[in-house]
Amino acid sequence: MVEWISGGGMGAVYHGRRLSDGADVALKLLHDERHAARLESEARLLSRLRHPRVARVLDDRSHGARRCLVTELVHGPSLARLLEQRGPLPVAEALEYVRQLCEALAYVHAQQVVHRDVKPANVVLGERGVVLVDFGIARDLRGSGSGGATGAIGTPGFMAPEVLAGGTxxxxTDVFGVAATLWTLVVGKPPRFLEPTLLCERADGVDRTVAEAVRAGLEPDPYLRLPSVRAFAGALGAGLEPARLESPRVLETIVRSAAGVFHAAAASIALFDRAAGDLVYECSWGPGAEAVVGMRLPLGTGIAGAVLAAGEPEAIPSCRTDPRFARQVAASTGYVPGTMLVVPLRRRSAPFGIVQVLRDGAAFGPGDIERGSAFVNLALATLDADAGETLTGGS
Incomplete structure (x- = not known):
């Protein structure tokens, strides 16, 4: 361990250094065994979250005698520390941090997770913008609970009224936390319980639109509050991009359907991580699928990267003779396909990922390109209707 970062009733977070490669990490050590279930829950939730604005779990040691959780270390101050150093922030700067925070939470909520402790101390300003950390009291809405935590748990000033009342x-709940965070960044302290005044009456430079959005986010009745962080960002005038296909259930549905339609031996979906400039394999089915998920290819690398860069679908009759074939993927999976079909996923006409179908036997050809494009468009349209989000275009 290099140094102490922060601490609380559950445990403490340290700046650590991994002995195997010298990489800097954040090490969360449990001090009170009564919170063991919470640490296990946090590890379980983080293991399924992969987003540039959410701290990644690197090693789960939440079981055993010395319980700990190892995550990526975000080099930079928390927004709480930034407030201590500088005082209230300019409105435009605060709005940008909150917009990025809404990006993180929109993804987290798509995974059926509620953070429950959104506040400046849990938002760290890294090299690529803000990163959401500390999922210690997060709730899994799929029914697995939150480490046995019940009742009013969270941070006063940022805790939604329904949480204080032991409600649903x-x-x-996180919309309230984001609104309270924005208030705090601009005013310098959190809003009072049932705050009666508008933000524009408490801080200079806040226009009426932003003030009304914050009031709607701080609405005590959750049924009258803005329904999502996407709606909150839109009300602020800092709208987010249309939702990506981030749900594992959605990705798996498309991958399995593609494999069945094209009689494939394997299929994968990779999405473009704009922050890193990489194509990231998010879901895979077939030989070596576990090794594929999480693999990154720089834009333009491999057949998949080339298709994303060009934005046009492509049928590869023979993978073995194509010089663009990413052999590192084959080395990880132990499978070299005979032929491949790659179709870009589009949002407002711009590609943001690819569907990749691999098989042996009959080579993919021009007719398959048309079929593949039709399949992807149909799959996205069906999922749009199911999710109530616009993934392929529109507003």
């Missing part, structure tokens, strides 16, 4: 937790 939902994404609207």
């Amino acid at each position: 937790v939902s994404p609207r």
Whole structure:
């Protein structure tokens, strides 16, 4: 361990250094065994979250005698520390941090997770913008609970009224936390319980639109509050991009359907991580699928990267003779396909990922390109209707 970062009733977080490669990490050590279930829950939730604005779990040691959780270390101050150093922030700067925070939470909520402790101390300003950390009291809405935690748990000033009352937790709970965070960044302290004044009456430079959005986010009744962080960002005038296909259930549905339609031996979906400039394999089915998930290819690398860069679908009759074939993928999976079909996923006409179908036997050809494009468009349209989000275009 290099140094102490922060601490609380559950445990403490340290700046650590991994002995195997010298990499800097964040090490969360449990001090009170009564919170063991919470640490296990945090590890379980983080293991399924992969987003540039959410701290990644690197090693789960939440079981055993010396319980700990190892995550990526975000080099930079928390927004709480930034407030201590500088005082209230300019409105435009605060709005940008909150917009990025809404990006993180929109993804987290799509995974059926509610953070429950959104506050400046849990938002770290890294090299690529803000990163959401500390999922110690997060709630899994799929029914696995939150480490046995019940009742009013969270941080006063940022805790939604329904949490204080022991009511139902939902994404609207985090909307309250985001609104309280924005208030705090601009005013310098959190809003009072049932705050009666508008933000524009407490801080200079806040226009009426932003003030009304914050009031709607701080609405005590969750059923009257803005329903999502996406709606909150839109009300602020800092709208987010249309939702990506981030749900594992959605990705798996498309991958399995593609494999069945094209009689494939394997299929994968990779999405473009704009922050890193990489194509990231998010879901895979077939030989070596576990090795594929999480693999990154720089834009333009491999057949998949080339298709994303060009934005046009492509049928590869023979993978073995194509010089673009990413042999590192084959080395990880132990499978070299005979032929491949790659179709870009589009949002507002711009590609943001690819569907990749691999098989042996009959080579993919021009007719398959048309079929593949039709399949992807149909799959996205069906999922749009199911999710109530616009993934392929529109507003």
